[in-house]
Amino acid sequence: MEGTGGGFRKDLVSKLLQLHFTDSKTKVSGDALRLMAELLTIFVVEAAIRSVRQAQAEDLALVDMDQLEKVLPQLTGKEPLMPETDTPLQPRRLS
Numbered sequence: 001m002e003g004t005g006g007g008f009r010k011d012l013v014s015k016l017l018q019l020h021f022t023d024s025k026t027k028v029s030g031d032a033l034r035l036m037a038e039l040l041t042i043f044v045v046e047a048a049i050r051s052v053r054q055a056q057a058e059d060l061a062l063v064d065m066d067q068l069e070k071v072l073p074q075l076t077g078k079e080p081l082m083p084e085t086d087t088p089l090q091p092r093r094l095s
Helices: 012-020 029-055 067-077
Strands: none
Touching: 012 029, 029 067
16 A cells, blocks of 8 residues: 555554553554554455455455454454354355
């Protein structure tokens, strides 16, 4: 997304990181903030692309939260559970 003006502001990334630090005195360098902003941008773009592919696989014209919820476990590494059984769902490839 270089040159498009998109991405996350460093102050927002800093606040998000601070929410997860156990020591309030923890500091993050400018380079680390830029790297995290780039990683967040990549994550969001990848989630959007996978959501579009999921909607296409379901023959839908629009993407909504249902498609995003279906692809997020692929990005977070957490397997979704079948409702009321706590049994992991089998992953499927969207190619």
